[in-house]
Amino acid sequence: MSHDATDRLFAGSIPELYDQHLVPLIFEPYAADLAERVAAVKPGDVLEIAAGTGVVTRQLARVLPAATRIVATDLNVPMLQQARARGTARPVAWQQADAMALPFADARFDAVVCQFGAMFFPDRSRAFAQARRVLRPGGTLLFNVWDRIETNEFADVVTQALAAVFPQDPPRFMARVPHGYHDAAVVARDLAQGGFAAAPRWEVLSARSRASSPRAPAIAYCQGTPLRNEIEARAPTGLAAATEAAERALAARFGAGPVDGLVQALVFTV
Template sequence: MPAAYERYLAPVVFRPFAEDLAARAAALRPRRVLELAAGTGVLTSELLAAAPSAEVTATDLNEAMVAFGSSRAPGAGWRQADAQRLPFPEGGFDLVVCQFGVMFFPDRVAAYVEARRVLAPGGRFLFNTWGPLGTHAFDAAVQAGLERAFPVDPPRFLPTVPHGYADPAVVAAELAAAGFAVEEEQELTLEGRAASASDVAIGFLTGTPVRAAVAERGDGPAVRATVIDETTARLGPGPVAAPMTAYVFRGAA
């Protein structure tokens, strides 16, 4: 999964927002940065380039992601860690940053409390989360393909997890519940570019939890062909470009 994620999805879906988030992080001039849910290191690499003087610690719950990410972004210190129980002392970081990871936390308020605990007074928590599924053309096309392939019981990972935390008012309320002052809340739409709609479909089918959900329902060439066909019909043949909307939040400890 990490290799497929990195090959098909990272450049298209995640790097445009990583560049944005890293620029926002660098503008804060942090000295010690903690990244949560770092995955394969897409944001990590951008952080290292945008803030070369900062000490970056990248973490992820998934050991395979940590192993892959540490080889891709060796300039950071990598560690397996649960965002809800961080293995770091209080006040050890100036900035905690997370790209499209907060949606995966089982107890987001608990994770936010932990982020606040490890921040020094006046530190910042900077992260983004996807908007509704319909505002992300790639994800919406893939989900349509899955619903065509499985009309009775389609995989629901995309609408319920990545796009299941798409109400900015809820996000802001949970940040406040954890003790953060919400300094910034911005809707941001960027464009993703892929070599083909087929690549996008393959990325989701092989590099995300959609893979397991499809396998449970009977994985096979017909399913892949259906999802690719629907994704191509919606996005077009050849190189494709599509809008993706997210929300960016910054909280002050």
């Protein structure tokens, strides 16, 4: 199976492990930030694309007025099923949808929001063009992407640890996809090619990633992301050993008790 296929494969136990381990580890602070930015534009209708297991959706349901309609979409049905299972504080419309072919009428939404999804789009300009198409005049696109992997310490340490486990063919999912779309100039170019005439506003947003032990981030990254697909492709029975190698590397860097690492992202508004 090609990288294009496995990089976007969130199936099996990945959605549940992702939601249980990775969401509280790195996504929750950015979800709260993004939801507050959406609330500030006072939208009547909001579309979320690449909603994953619903961490931003839950925040939107919490901070937006009850009259604001929220539609949350994702390409991966198992991720949406996990999101539905978690639920939201008030009703949300869940729908499977491809960000590059959104099944909505033109000028339908006041805001389109996407948390850490743009990196996964096979054609980002096309996805941005779709977002622009469904936005009403004066509407706003808000999204974030991870900064380079060296500024995201847990992901970097895990990637280096797995390179030692698989020296002939290091798993590079984390560097290639989640942390592979961090150049603001490239993002601005893709937005322009997608039809956004105005230059985006963007800022770097740092946070801390904390866990009770090194095992939590080791499981989060090795078993709760498509990195798992790369590990199992190299060693079908080697997931536990790879996770343990990541855990040892994290303990060597951050200690055997509670761990605390830097995470960093870029937040765009256009």
